[in-house]
Amino acid sequence: MSSSILPLTLDNVAYASNGQRIIAGVSLSIEAGPSTVILGANGAGKSVLMRLMHGLLRPTAGRVRWSEADPASLRRRQAMVFQRPVMLRRSALANVVYALQLAGVPSGEREAQARAALDEVGLRHLAQRPARVLSGGEQQRLALARAWALHPEVLFLDEPTANLDPSAAREIETVIKAFDAAGTKIVMATHNLGQARRLGDEVIYLQAGRVLERAPIEQFFARPATAEAAAFVKGELPWV
Amino acid sequence: MLSAIAEGLQRVFQLDAELWRIVLLSLEVSLSAVLLATLLGLPLGAALAVKRFPGRRGAIVTLNALMGLPPVVVGLLVYLLLSRAGPLGELGLLFTPGAMIIAQTILILPIIAALARQALEDAWREYEEQLRSLGAQGMQAALTLLWDARFSLITAVLAGLGRASAEVGAVMIVGGNIDGVTRVMTTAIALETSKGDLPLALGLGFVLIAIVLVLNAGAQLVKEAAQRRFG
Numbered sequence: 065m066s067s068s069i070l071p072l073t074l075d076n077v078a079y080a081s082n083g084q085r086i087i088a089g090v091s092l093s094i095e096a097g098p099s100t101v102i103l104g105a106n107g108a109g110k111s112v113l114m115r116l117m118h119g120l121l122r123p124t125a126g127r128v129r130w131s132e133a134d135p136a137s138l139r140r141r142q143a144m145v146f147q148r149p150v151m152l153r154r155s156a157l158a159n160v161v162y163a164l165q166l167a168g169v170p171s172g173e174r175e176a177q178a179r180a181a182l183d184e185v186g187l188r189h190l191a192q193r194p195a196r197v198l199s200g201g202e203q204q205r206l207a208l209a210r211a212w213a214l215h216p217e218v219l220f221l222d223e224p225t226a227n228l229d230p231s232a233a234r235e236i237e238t239v240i241k242a243f244d245a246a247g248t249k250i251v252m253a254t255h256n257l258g259q260a261r262r263l264g265d266e267v268i269y270l271q272a273g274r275v276l277e278r279a280p281i282e283q284f285f286a287r288p289a290t291a292e293a294a295a296f297v298k299g300e301l302p303w304v
Numbered sequence: 305m306l307s308a309i310a311e312g313l314q315r316v317f318q319l320d321a322e323l324w325r326i327v328l329l330s331l332e333v334s335l336s337a338v339l340l341a342t343l344l345g346l347p348l349g350a351a352l353a354v355k356r357f358p359g360r361r362g363a364i365v366t367l368n369a370l371m372g373l374p375p376v377v378v379g380l381l382v383y384l385l386l387s388r389a390g391p392l393g394e395l396g397l398l399f400t401p402g403a404m405i406i407a408q409t410i411l412i413l414p415i416i417a418a419l420a421r422q423a424l425e426d427a428w429r430e431y432e433e434q435l436r437s438l439g440a441q442g443m444q445a446a447l448t449l450l451w452d453a454r455f456s457l458i459t460a461v462l463a464g465l466g467r468a469s470a471e472v473g474a475v476m477i478v479g480g481n482i483d484g485v486t487r488v489m490t491t492a493i494a495l496e497t498s499k500g501d502l503p504l505a506l507g508l509g510f511v512l513i514a515i516v517l518v519l520n521a522g523a524q525l526v527k528e529a530a531q532r533r534f535g
Contacts, residue, residue, distance in 0.1 A: 120433050139439045150434035153452045153534040162448075166439045196535030210438075 069132040069141050069217050070096040070249060072117060077126035079112055079273075086112045088273040089126070096217075099250035101264030101281070103257070105296065109273040110253035111147075111222050117251065118144045118220050140167050143216040147223040149207035151195035156187060156206050159195045163210045181213035182206075185239050201232025208239045219243055221252040225259065237262060257297065261285065269293045312507030322484075327511065330488040333401055333475065334468040337408035341416050341468075342461050344409075349420030349460070350446040353428050364421065370414035375407075379477030382407040386478065399480040404488070407474040412464035419460035427453040455534075458527045462520055469516055 072094040079087040087109050094100060094117070102110045115121040116128055119139070132138050152159050160178035169177060182188050185205040190198060195206055204224060211219055221240065225233035240263055244250050254260055260267065260281065267284040269277040269292075277284065277293045288294040316323055352364060384390050386398040386406075397403045427449055435445050450457070472490035479486030481495060489512045496505035 115433075118437065120436055136439075144437045146433065150431055152431075152448065153454075163438050166444070194534045 067131070068096055069130045069138055070094065071131060072218070073127075073129045074117070075127040075129065077116055077123045077128060079109075079116055079121060080124050086273050087116065087123075090273075090275050091126075092268065092275060092278065094218075094249070094251060096249050098265030099244055099252070099263055100266055100268060101260040102251070102253040102268045102270055103255065103260055103284075103296070104253075104270035105255060108270045110255075110270055112273075113270065114144070114220050114222055114251065114253050118142060120144075140214070141216055142218040142220065143211035143214050144220040144222065145204070145207045145211055145224050147226050149203045151198075151203055151206065153196055154194070155192050156195045156198065156209075157182065157191040159206060160210050160213050164213055167214055177213050178209075181209040184212050184242065185209040186235070199232075201228050201235060204228060204232070204236055205239060208236065208243075212239075212243070215246075216248055218249045218251060221250065223254055224252070225256070226254075233259075257285075269296070271296075308503045309506055309510070312503035312505070313510060314507070315504045316507035316511055323508075323511075325484065326487055326489055326492055326508075327515070329401065329486075330469065330490070330512070331515070333404045333488060334408060334465060336405045337412060337468045338416075338461060338465045340405070340409045341413040341464055345413050345416035345460075345464070346420050346450055346457065347446070348413075348417040350424050350450055352417070352421045353424035354446050354449065364418075367414050367418045367421065371418050373411055373414065375411055375471040375473035376477065378411045379407050379474035382410065382474070382478050398478060399482060399486060401479070401486060403478040404475045404486060407478045408468045408471070411471060411474055412467050415467055416460050416464040419463055420457055423453055423456040423460060424449055427456070455527050455530050458523050462523050465519060466516060469512065 074090050074092050074094075077087060077090045078085070090113065102113060104110050112121065116123055119128070130138055132141070152162060154162070157175070157178050160181050161174045164174040164177055165171070179188070179191065182191050185208050187202065187205055187209060190202060195203065198206060208224075219240075224240070225236050228236065237259065240250060240252070244263075250263065252263060264281045266278065266280050268275055269279075269284070269288075269290075271292050276290050277288065279289065284293070285297060288297055352360065352367070382403060383398065385392045386395065386403050387393055388398075397406070431445075431449060431452070435448060440448055470490065472494050475481075475486070475488055476491050476494065479488070479491065481487050481491040487495075489508055493505045493508045493512070496502075496508065
């Protein structure tokens with residue numbers, strides 16, 4: 065693999081849909097290394113910002129730049145896990161094999177790699193089960209296995225545990241830590257402050273489509289620099 | 305009324321050899337048309353569901369409107385195409401089962417394509433981000449979508465089959481209702497009715513309804529079993 069696709073640079077990126085401004089002039093750089101948590105209330109624009117980074121949305125103004133120029137290579141070296149995983153009507157194993165096929169992995173190697181990814185997330189025993197009848201937590205782990213199999217350099221996670229009960233959420237967090245340990249750059253949106261603390265190294269705080277603050281995680285929670293972030297931390301804490 | 309039905313069914317089963325030839329030809333024509341219209345209509349529906357291009361809305365409105373094509377008009381157009389003086393007259397297809405298959409294919413293609421477009425567009429809304437994130441594009445994404453929505457597409461195909469097996473106008477015009485060659489259930493029913501043999505017409509009608517019912521029930525069972533199995 066050639067040099068890293070990071071850093072990712074957003075240059076005055078804005079996004080509007082139906083005349084409504086959702087992201088308003090965001091400039092930032094995402095570097096390899098520390099896990100980045102995008103924090104903010106519902107409607108702050110976290111999901112849209114991640115989709116702009118991942119290339120699912122095109123900015124209405126500004127530029128999203130990676131240090132890799134080839135779009136196909138770029139696509140293969142990043143992955144995203146959504147709040148609600150979308151599984152194809154086939155077995156759990158076949159869902160992972162499908163992703164490997166799209167990534168251009170030779171057909172003889174797909175199944176072994178897919179099984180290894182299922183092992184990693186603890187779904188080996190459900191490999192032959194139709195993916196869409198798995199529980200929410202199992203489907204989300206399968207989504208992580210699908211990403212794991214691709215060995216992405218960057219993994220985007222959009223509120224990956226928002227729909228899950230606490231024990232399923234813990235299992236997901238364990239897998240996310242494994243990604244981090246394996247050297248994958250984590251970029252995760254959440255409004256769960258406990259999760260942000262457990263998984264994040266730095267925080268990007270988003271409000272009304274703007275980045276109000278970016279700080280190392282401990283500093284953000286101990287001494288938020290803006291009144292808005294302080295109010296958010298204070299307001300959210302009781303529900304952690 | 306009841307005695308007429310009973311008599312009709314009795315007469316239908318007395319016809320045996322001739323009846324079965326009519327039933328088999330009906331099935332052959334309608335199922336061939338369904339097969340052709342499915343092969344053409346599903347990709348067309350998928351393209352309309354997934355691709356964004358200028359004129360897409362107009363194409364969808366037109367396709368939906370074509371679902372209501374009058375069979376006699378389709379029959380007339382195909383008749384003109386296939387008649388001796390027509391552009392495809394050389395083929396000598398007029399008044400053959402081939403002409404009937406062509407007419408029914410044209411008739412039900414919009415039904416299958418339009419219903420498939422609706423089902424696939426719903427599926428695409430759910431899948432689009434995930435598939436794009438995984439790098440599926442164009443043809444690949446469309447094929448994935450078709451395969452994943454395969455159980456909802458059964459409904460579209462069944463609607464086409466229902467239309468094909470029930471229509472009389474198109475096959476009458478291009479087939480000619482020739483005894484032993486192009487006579488199918490619906491044209492036979494029309495003929496017997498006009499001859500005043502109502503019991504026989506009624507009996508044939510019940511056989512036709514029974515066949516359509518069995519085909520639909522079978523497809524529904526397959527669909528439900530598959531949905532339980534795959535979610």
